[in-house]
Amino acid sequence: MLPTVTVDDQKCADPLSCRKCLLICPTHVLGLGTDVPIKKFRETDPEHFIVRGVRVDKCTGCLDCVKVCPQNAIQVSFSGGGAR
Amino acid sequence: MCEWCEKYGDGYERWYFNPANYARRLYKIRKEEAEALGAEADPQAAGGMAFVGHDFLEARERGDVATVEQIKQQVEGISWITHFGQVLTLEEALKIVDIMYPIGLMTCACRRSMQGLPDEENFTCMGMGTGMYKWERWPDTYRGGVHFLTPDESKEVLAKLNKRGLVHTVFTFGTPYLAGLCNCDYPDCSAIRTVVDLGIRVLWKGHYVAKIDPELCNGCASCVHRCQFRALSFSPSKNKAIIDQFQCFGCGLCATECDQDAITLVERANLPALANVW
Ligand code: SF4
Ligand code: SF4
Ligand code: SF4
Ligand code: SF4
Numbered sequence: 001m002l003p004t005v006t007v008d009d010q011k012c013a014d015p016l017s018c019r020k021c022l023l024i025c026p027t028h029v030l031g032l033g034t035d036v037p038i039k040k041f042r043e044t045d046p047e048h049f050i051v052r053g054v055r056v057d058k059c060t061g062c063l064d065c066v067k068v069c070p071q072n073a074i075q076v077s078f079s080g081g082g083a084r
Numbered sequence: 085m086c087e088w089c090e091k092y093g094d095g096y097e098r099w100y101f102n103p104a105n106y107a108r109r110l111y112k113i114r115k116e117e118a119e120a121l122g123a124e125a126d127p128q129a130a131g132g133m134a135f136v137g138h139d140f141l142e143a144r145e146r147g148d149v150a151t152v153e154q155i156k157q158q159v160e161g162i163s164w165i166t167h168f169g170q171v172l173t174l175e176e177a178l179k180i181v182d183i184m185y186p187i188g189l190m191t192c193a194c195r196r197s198m199q200g201l202p203d204e205e206n207f208t209c210m211g212m213g214t215g216m217y218k219w220e221r222w223p224d225t226y227r228g229g230v231h232f233l234t235p236d237e238s239k240e241v242l243a244k245l246n247k248r249g250l251v252h253t254v255f256t257f258g259t260p261y262l263a264g265l266c267n268c269d270y271p272d273c274s275a276i277r278t279v280v281d282l283g284i285r286v287l288w289k290g291h292y293v294a295k296i297d298p299e300l301c302n303g304c305a306s307c308v309h310r311c312q313f314r315a316l317s318f319s320p321s322k323n324k325a326i327i328d329q330f331q332c333f334g335c336g337l338c339a340t341e342c343d344q345d346a347i348t349l350v351e352r353a354n355l356p357a358l359a360n361v362w
Binding site: 001002015016017018019022023028031032033038039040041042043044054055056057058 | 134138141142145197199221222223271272
């Protein structure tokens, strides 16, 4: 069963400097992307970086990312398949 | 034979030794093709450096083989036109820096995406060719800036990164235009991870296959951690390293670590069962 990893981008304002969840995930599920396309002549601002569950097939449900997040921004749920 | 050598080799031993594949005129073609393909053609805009999305992972999870195969073919098709790589040995990478100019050391977009790696720790990528002169137009692609290198400096950097255990790869930006000389590892490199975990060939195996001489191997195991492709393991009962040659990408990192010279690289083309395993 694939989990749903949700990140509240409002709470996670500058993931490029925080990056705690990226580093703690034992199976490297999470990744950084941007919510805007790259533009000519300007660097993407920090607030446009977002954390996403890129490889959710590797998520074990350990919740280490949830616990480490200082902003309480991440939720991981294994719904749909009952208790696991 | 390697499809890319066949199509773009033009008499050279490898397609990436053919200077025409670095030529300025291709840089223009790449731009037009990339524009025609839209955002898909821009690996960075895809977000999270993922070659595939959740639809692929979901299809795989529910065992929907047809959909998995269909997405795989679609992703490979786009990647082979726009942006894909092939594994090189250190010697091959060193040879490329003599063909190609200019070369700029830049930060790795994959490691930024997977670890949020700060720019100052992240200079592992080499950009080549005309595009590098225009790097200031794309500050986000070149976060942290670019250090232009002489061929000798490039060779020093490559040797250092090899020592560190990184796999040299060459990447197209609008095939066959070659503009990336990357230094990759699992799991941060999006291409290695996509091909190793998901079997989607956005990174092709190299022209060699590694082979261990059991007479020379003394079982020191110092090569084992070098393999980024799950091809190399250690057999306690033999007390020797062993290589799964069907899984070997031919990077040669194991060989450069072995002080017994027990590992050699043999030509993929000379092994009938592997000649077409890319
Ligand atoms: S729950 Fe565990 S495995 Fe899943 S994303 Fe978070 S840290 Fe990674
Ligand atoms: S730990 Fe929380 S705040 Fe930090 S990058 Fe991850 S999601 Fe954002
Ligand atoms: S480094 Fe060489 S001698 Fe040591 S285990 Fe590997 S192949 Fe054998
Ligand atoms: S076995 Fe050696 S040459 Fe083959 S992929 Fe692994 S490290 Fe590279």
